[in-house]
Amino acid sequence: AQSVTQLDSQVPVFEEAPVELRCNYSSSVSVYLFWYVQYPNQGLQLLLKYLSGSTLVESINGFEAEFNKSQTSFHLRKPSVHISDTAEYFCAVSEGGGATNKLIFGTGTLLAVQP
Amino acid sequence: NAGVTQTPKFQVLKTGQSMTLQCAQDMNHEYMSWYRQDPGMGLRLIHYSVGAGITDQGEVPNGYNVSRSTTEDFPLRLLSAAPSQTSVYFCASSYSTGRGNTIYFGEGSWLTVV
Numbered sequence: 001a002q003s004v005t006q007l008d009s010q011v012p013v014f015e016e017a018p019v020e021l022r023c024n025y026s027s028s029v030s031v032y033l034f035w036y037v038q039y040p041n042q043g044l045q046l047l048l049k050y051l052s053g054s055t056l057v058e059s060i061n062g063f064e065a066e067f068n069k070s071q072t073s074f075h076l077r078k079p080s081v082h083i084s085d086t087a088e089y090f091c092a093v094s095e096g097g098g099a100t101n102k103l104i105f106g107t108g109t110l111l112a113v114q115p
Numbered sequence: 116n117a118g119v120t121q122t123p124k125f126q127v128l129k130t131g132q133s134m135t136l137q138c139a140q141d142m143n144h145e146y147m148s149w150y151r152q153d154p155g156m157g158l159r160l161i162h163y164s165v166g167a168g169i170t171d172q173g174e175v176p177n178g179y180n181v182s183r184s185t186t187e188d189f190p191l192r193l194l195s196a197a198p199s200q201t202s203v204y205f206c207a208s209s210y211s212t213g214r215g216n217t218i219y220f221g222e223g224s225w226l227t228v229v
Binding site: 009042045102103 | 215
C-alpha cells in the first residue's frame, strides 16, 4: 500500500531564509507526486507535480521539488521565503498506472514564516 | 469559472441527525471525490466517483453515503451524525483520463457534531 510521510508537522523560518519541507513516500509501483498548499480557511491548491521526465520541477512562485527515486523522496524547497508563503503544505502520491485519480496525502507541514 | 462549489460552509449538527453536504463542479470532470481533514492526519479519502452512476469507497467510508446521478453533482450524506465526524470536508474533482491530472478542491465545509 502507498503511504506518504511528512516528518515535520511545523517548520518555523525567518523571512528571506531558505526552507526545505521533507516528503518521503512508499510504493511498490511507479508513482506520481504532488505538493499542494492550503492557505488558512481555504481549500487545497496544486503547487507542483512530478509525472515523468526531469526530476526537478518548479512552481510559478519560486518553489521547487526534486524527485529522488533511490531515496523515495520528493522534498520541497524555496531559496528565500516570504511572509505570504505561510500556509500548510501537503505532499501526495498517486499510482502511476491507476485508472482513477486517487491521492494519498501526508499529514501536512505548517510553514510559519516570521518577520 | 466557479470550479468546485461546496455548501454549506459551516454546519452544526446534533448527534443522530442526518444531513447532506453538496458539491458541484462546472468543469465537466469525470472524477469526483470527498476527503475529510483532521488535525495531524492530513486528508483521507471517503468516497469517490469516476463518472455518473459509478461510486466506490475510499479509506474511511463508514457513516457516509454518496451518489452520482449527474456529472456535475456529488453529494455526501451523513445518515446519523456522530461526534467522530466532526471535521472539515473537501470535495474535489479532476479529469480522470490521462494520468496525474490536477485535482481541484472546493473551499471546504466545516462540520461540528455535538
